Amino acid sequence: MNSKSVIRKALPADIDFLVELLQLLFAIETDFSVDRERQRRGLEMMLQEEKFRCLLVAEADRKVVGMCSAQLLVSTAEGGFKAMIEDVVIAEDYRGRGIGVQLLTAIAQWAAKQGAARLDLLADRGNGPALAFYKKLNWTFTGLICLQKK
Numbered sequence: 001m002n003s004k005s006v007i008r009k010a011l012p013a014d015i016d017f018l019v020e021l022l023q024l025l026f027a028i029e030t031d032f033s034v035d036r037e038r039q040r041r042g043l044e045m046m047l048q049e050e051k052f053r054c055l056l057v058a059e060a061d062r063k064v065v066g067m068c069s070a071q072l073l074v075s076t077a078e079g080g081f082k083a084m085i086e087d088v089v090i091a092e093d094y095r096g097r098g099i100g101v102q103l104l105t106a107i108a109q110w111a112a113k114q115g116a117a118r119l120d121l122l123a124d125r126g127n128g129p130a131l132a133f134y135k136k137l138n139w140t141f142t143g144l145i146c147l148q149k150k
Contacts (some may be wrong), residue, residue: 005065005099010055015043016038017064018057025089029124031148046071047058054110058099066090068103072114082118083111088130100133122146 008020022039026032046055046069058066068088075082085107090099111119121132121139135141 005058005060005094005097005102007056007058007102010043010047010048010057010067012044012047014057014064015040018055018067021064021089021091022087024092025087027101028127028130030126031124045062051114054107056103056106056110058094058103060094060099065094066099066103067089068100068107070107070111072111072116074120078117081111081114081116083107083114083116084118085119085121088121088123096111101137104137 014133017054019036022043023036026034026039043055044054052072053070055069057064066089068085070083070085072079072081073084085104088100088103090103108119111146121134123134125131
């Protein structure tokens with residue numbers, strides 16, 4: 001079953017669906033845990049500022065089946081903006097249909113319109129299928145690692 005998907009900006013009405021998609025993602029990513037209220041709050045924040053944040057959804061069969069988010073940050077290395085991409089997730093039944101490519105293409109177009117000189121993407125190092133997908137799309141692995149402190 002190959003259904004056509006539409007990529008669009010997320011709406012407040014999409015948040016319940018996006019929380020469900022984040023549950024799928026956080027089941028894979030060992031650094032994060034599912035907390036529906038925190039995820040809802042974060043998604044609501046993403047929708048508040050369109051100049052520096054972008055939250056896209058993929059819609060197929062009249063439902064939200066994927067998402068991708070990005071935020072602009074200042075890069076001293078670039079001397080301008082870069083876009084940090086997070087939360088790339090596609091519902092299991094819709095994987096392998098090109099939806100991830102569509103989402104990443106659309107988010108890259110948004111970033112370019114905002115003047116971003118570079119795209120960075122966070123991915124869980126244990127998520128082999130995602131890493132293979134990004135490599136296939138010519139994303140390069142860097143020597144940098146992400147550290148956290150809470």
